[in-house]
Amino acid sequence: MEEVKCIESAEIQPSPSSIVPPPLRDGECYHVFISYSSTDYQWTHSLIEQLESCGLQVCYHERDFTPGRTVLENMSDCIQESQKVLLVLSPEFVRSRWCLLEANMSLFRDCLERKPIVPVLLEPGVSIPLHLCHLTYLEVNDPDFKSKLLKVLCTPNQQLQGSTVVPFQPPSIYNGKALQPLSAVNNERLNKWESGLFSEMEVPDQLRLIIEDHNKYREAVRIINSVSENKVWLRPLWLRVLFYLFGILFFLNLVAFLIYSSAVFFNTDIPYIDLSNVGALVLFFICLFSSPVGFLIQLGLWMMDSKKFILKEMQKAVGRANMILFEDKVLMGCRSNSKIYLVYVSLDGCKQEFAETFSEQDVAEEMFQRAIMFFSSGYTCCLAKRHFPFTQPSSTGHLEGGVCFCQYVSQQLSTETWE
Numbered sequence: 001m002e003e004v005k006c007i008e009s010a011e012i013q014p015s016p017s018s019i020v021p022p023p024l025r026d027g028e029c030y031h032v033f034i035s036y037s038s039t040d041y042q043w044t045h046s047l048i049e050q051l052e053s054c055g056l057q058v059c060y061h062e063r064d065f066t067p068g069r070t071v072l073e074n075m076s077d078c079i080q081e082s083q084k085v086l087l088v089l090s091p092e093f094v095r096s097r098w099c100l101l102e103a104n105m106s107l108f109r110d111c112l113e114r115k116p117i118v119p120v121l122l123e124p125g126v127s128i129p130l131h132l133c134h135l136t137y138l139e140v141n142d143p144d145f146k147s148k149l150l151k152v153l154c155t156p157n158q159q160l161q162g163s164t165v166v167p168f169q170p171p172s173i174y175n176g177k178a179l180q181p182l183s184a185v186n187n188e189r190l191n192k193w194e195s196g197l198f199s200e201m202e203v204p205d206q207l208r209l210i211i212e213d214h215n216k217y218r219e220a221v222r223i224i225n226s227v228s229e230n231k232v233w234l235r236p237l238w239l240r241v242l243f244y245l246f247g248i249l250f251f252l253n254l255v256a257f258l259i260y261s262s263a264v265f266f267n268t269d270i271p272y273i274d275l276s277n278v279g280a281l282v283l284f285f286i287c288l289f290s291s292p293v294g295f296l297i298q299l300g301l302w303m304m305d306s307k308k309f310i311l312k313e314m315q316k317a318v319g320r321a322n323m324i325l326f327e328d329k330v331l332m333g334c335r336s337n338s339k340i341y342l343v344y345v346s347l348d349g350c351k352q353e354f355a356e357t358f359s360e361q362d363v364a365e366e367m368f369q370r371a372i373m374f375f376s377s378g379y380t381c382c383l384a385k386r387h388f389p390f391t392q393p394s395s396t397g398h399l400e401g402g403v404c405f406c407q408y409v410s411q412q413l414s415t416e417t418w419e
Helices: 038-053 071-080 091-103 103-113 147-153 214-230 239-264 276-326 350-359 363-383 405-413
Strands: 030-035 080-091 119-123 330-334 339-344
Touching: 030 038, 030 071, 030 330, 038 080, 038 147, 071 339, 071 363, 080 091, 080 363, 119 147, 214 276, 239 350, 276 330, 276 363, 339 363, 350 363, 350 405, 363 405
Parallel strands: 030 080, 080 119
Antiparallel strands: 330 339
16 A cells, blocks of 8 residues: 655645635535544544634534435535545445445545545545555654645645645546345346336435436336336246147137138148057157147247346347437346346446547447447456456556446457347
């Protein structure tokens, strides 16, 4: 883990007496929002008192959250109204508080794009969350901790770019991050030949700030739910048996009608089966047993094919849904009829790769849309499960530390036919 680097330039090492908090701009009410675990209350409130004595406006949940609103709504507003975010990292914070923030990463959307995050290591040996490892953290046991912290908090955001204490850059720490999956609302009574239904009413908390136009999400879910409406009606067993028996009766009636019609047309007696003839007897038994045997064979094939059929149709629907969602850096994936995986991933670099590969813009756009349609569901599932069905590509892709979408498409095209 990266240690705090010393700042050599004297002009960015203000002493506490010369600290001047930066002015609050429109929409800003606080200089810093502090997130911490309740077990670290005593130390954190001592720090808050020191910061406020220096003229900084500090936001924290016990005092500044609005009663009657959810924790997520309060956190979202406080982050939006603060210039910076300070995380007090302790073992308890990593176990509890960080899990809440990580599971609802949409709260950090604007923060990650425009606000510096200041991680403070409360005690040595704390396991730094993976998505914060790229940031330089401040250690409480550092003798210059207070002066370094004040320097960061009192430096305007635009001047922090390139700082060796808190690198200010458009972070991509959530690129490729798996979100909480969606479960079917009819999961308890769902048969394997049926498609799960997913709620169109409420946009999940983790997507509310990621997807600005919530109608996009609802339209994507409607596309997936259309599988249940259009593809499942022939799958129930009783309906299959009914159709099969109807087919047998129709076939027998057709044969009888043809025999009767030919006898009338040629003015002959209606033929009958002479059971004393061995050949006729064999034919009779074949006709007698072929229907139930055929039914059992069809039933077995239906039972084997049901799950694959529905899953394939749902994956196609998810691909169409991703054509709506990918611009908001969200992709869906499906490997069962009751669960939809979600990942936060940017495809901007991959889309540019398609544009460079295909010289004509219309062709590049069409090929990229087709790639989204056919491969985005499988790619999302691989990202969510942290496993790809091939070895890690040797070349560096557009997803740092992982396989990007165009690499995945390339690998899949080399092993299967792109229909």
